[in-house]
Amino acid sequence: MTPTLPRHIDVCNGDADGLCALLQWRLAHPLHAELVTGLKREHDLLARVQAQAGDEVMVVDLAFEPHRAGVQRLLDVGVRVRYVDHHVCTAPPEHPLLDAHLDADSQVCSGLLINRLLGGRFARWAVVCAHGDNLHAPAEALGRSLRLSAAQQQALRRLGEAINHNAYGDTLADVRVPPAALLTLLREHTDPISALAEPRVQGLLQGMDEDLARARQVRPEREAAHAAIWCLPDADWARRASGSLANSLASERPDQACAVLRPLASGHWLISVRAPRHSPFGAAALCQRFGGGGRQAAGGIDALPPDRRSAFVEAFWSHRWSHDGPHIEVEQPPQRHP
Numbered sequence: 071m072t073p074t075l076p077r078h079i080d081v082c083n084g085d086a087d088g089l090c091a092l093l094q095w096r097l098a099h100p101l102h103a104e105l106v107t108g109l110k111r112e113h114d115l116l117a118r119v120q121a122q123a124g125d126e127v128m129v130v131d132l133a134f135e136p137h138r139a140g141v142q143r144l145l146d147v148g149v150r151v152r153y154v155d156h157h158v159c160t161a162p163p164e165h166p167l168l169d170a171h172l173d174a175d176s177q178v179c180s181g182l183l184i185n186r187l188l189g190g191r192f193a194r195w196a197v198v199c200a201h202g203d204n205l206h207a208p209a210e211a212l213g214r215s216l217r218l219s220a221a222q223q224q225a226l227r228r229l230g231e232a233i234n235h236n237a238y239g240d241t242l243a244d245v246r247v248p249p250a251a252l253l254t255l256l257r258e259h260t261d262p263i264s265a266l267a268e269p270r271v272q273g274l275l276q277g278m279d280e281d282l283a284r285a286r287q288v289r290p291e292r293e294a295a296h297a298a299i300w301c302l303p304d305a306d307w308a309r310r311a312s313g314s315l316a317n318s319l320a321s322e323r324p325d326q327a328c329a330v331l332r333p334l335a336s337g338h339w340l341i342s343v344r345a346p347r348h349s350p351f352g353a354a355a356l357c358q359r360f361g362g363g364g365r366q367a368a369g370g371i372d373a374l375p376p377d378r379r380s381a382f383v384e385a386f387w388s389h390r391w392s393h394d395g396p397h398i399e400v401e402q403p404p405q406r407h408p
């Protein structure tokens with residue numbers, strides 16, 4: 071029997087952090103790898119991987135907790151797994167085939183973790199990652215260390231936000247460029263500044279601006295100094311804009327928590343939550359109480375039953391935004407990426 075060559079399979083979140091973290095890794099370690107990626111709310115990415123002993127799987131920016139069993143299954147059959155992520159989780163298993171880099175610090179993202187692993191080789195892409203995950207302070211700190219001009223920093227912020235924006239939507243029909251195709255386009259550029267000249271990337275920026283302009287016309291359903299709630303309609307622009315709207319509100323209103331609600335065709339609610347930027351903790355813990363998950367600063371609920379909407383609104387309104395630690399956060403595994 072002829073032994074088959076080991077395969078390399080890359081699995082990543084289709085947002086800016088996921089795509090551009092993986093991009094850094096593959097610029098540093100170029101080889102042909104199969105790619106498995108998708109929209110933000112596709113949670114079965116790892117389950118699509120068919121690997122066998124000797125194969126290598128790289129997982130980037132997917133919460134570890136809901137994928138713990140899937141990783142274990144790969145390890146059990148002899149697959150080597152490298153896992154890089156920043157969502158809240160408990161300790162990964164000790165296994166000789168597992169190389170895990172998990173750090174749930176609210177000021178890191180997967181792209182910053184990979185930048186650390188690569189010694190800063192493609193650090194401008196890490197700036198894009200951090201901006202995409204709404205981590206503007208760490209993104210700017212890294213940009214200063216790279217001596218980026220204000221215009222370059224702003225350009226990388228726009229790029230990160232636009233790639234992130236493109237990962238939202240209920241189906242591929244909602245988004246402008248499928249995430250896998252976007253990565254193919256971006257990986258031609260070792261410097262993200264040059265990626266901005268691509269017409270399809272320019273289209274993403276313009277599309278994001280148009281979607282957000284429409285979302286901005288919606289008034290908050292409820293608003294106070296400490297919190298605000300927006301409710302968007304079920305429209306294609308709203309399906310794309312709910313995450314970006316939550317991120318931009320969180321940036322503009324550092325003392326306010328925000329929740330963006332959107333109805334699904336099923337009658338359930340899709341919810342994005344952002345903790346106040348001045349106290350970026352507790353979003354995942356709140357969302358977990360309603361079947362969702364996420365990070366300290368940003369969380370979400372994929373499908374809140376309609377009869378729990380008012381319970382969520384009250385819980386959000388009275389939530390204490392403070393550090394709650396992983397022992398509380400993992401009572402239920404996070405099910406989604408915000």
Ligand SMILES: [Mn+2]
Binds near residue numbers: 087088131156179180
């Ligand atoms: Mn991320």
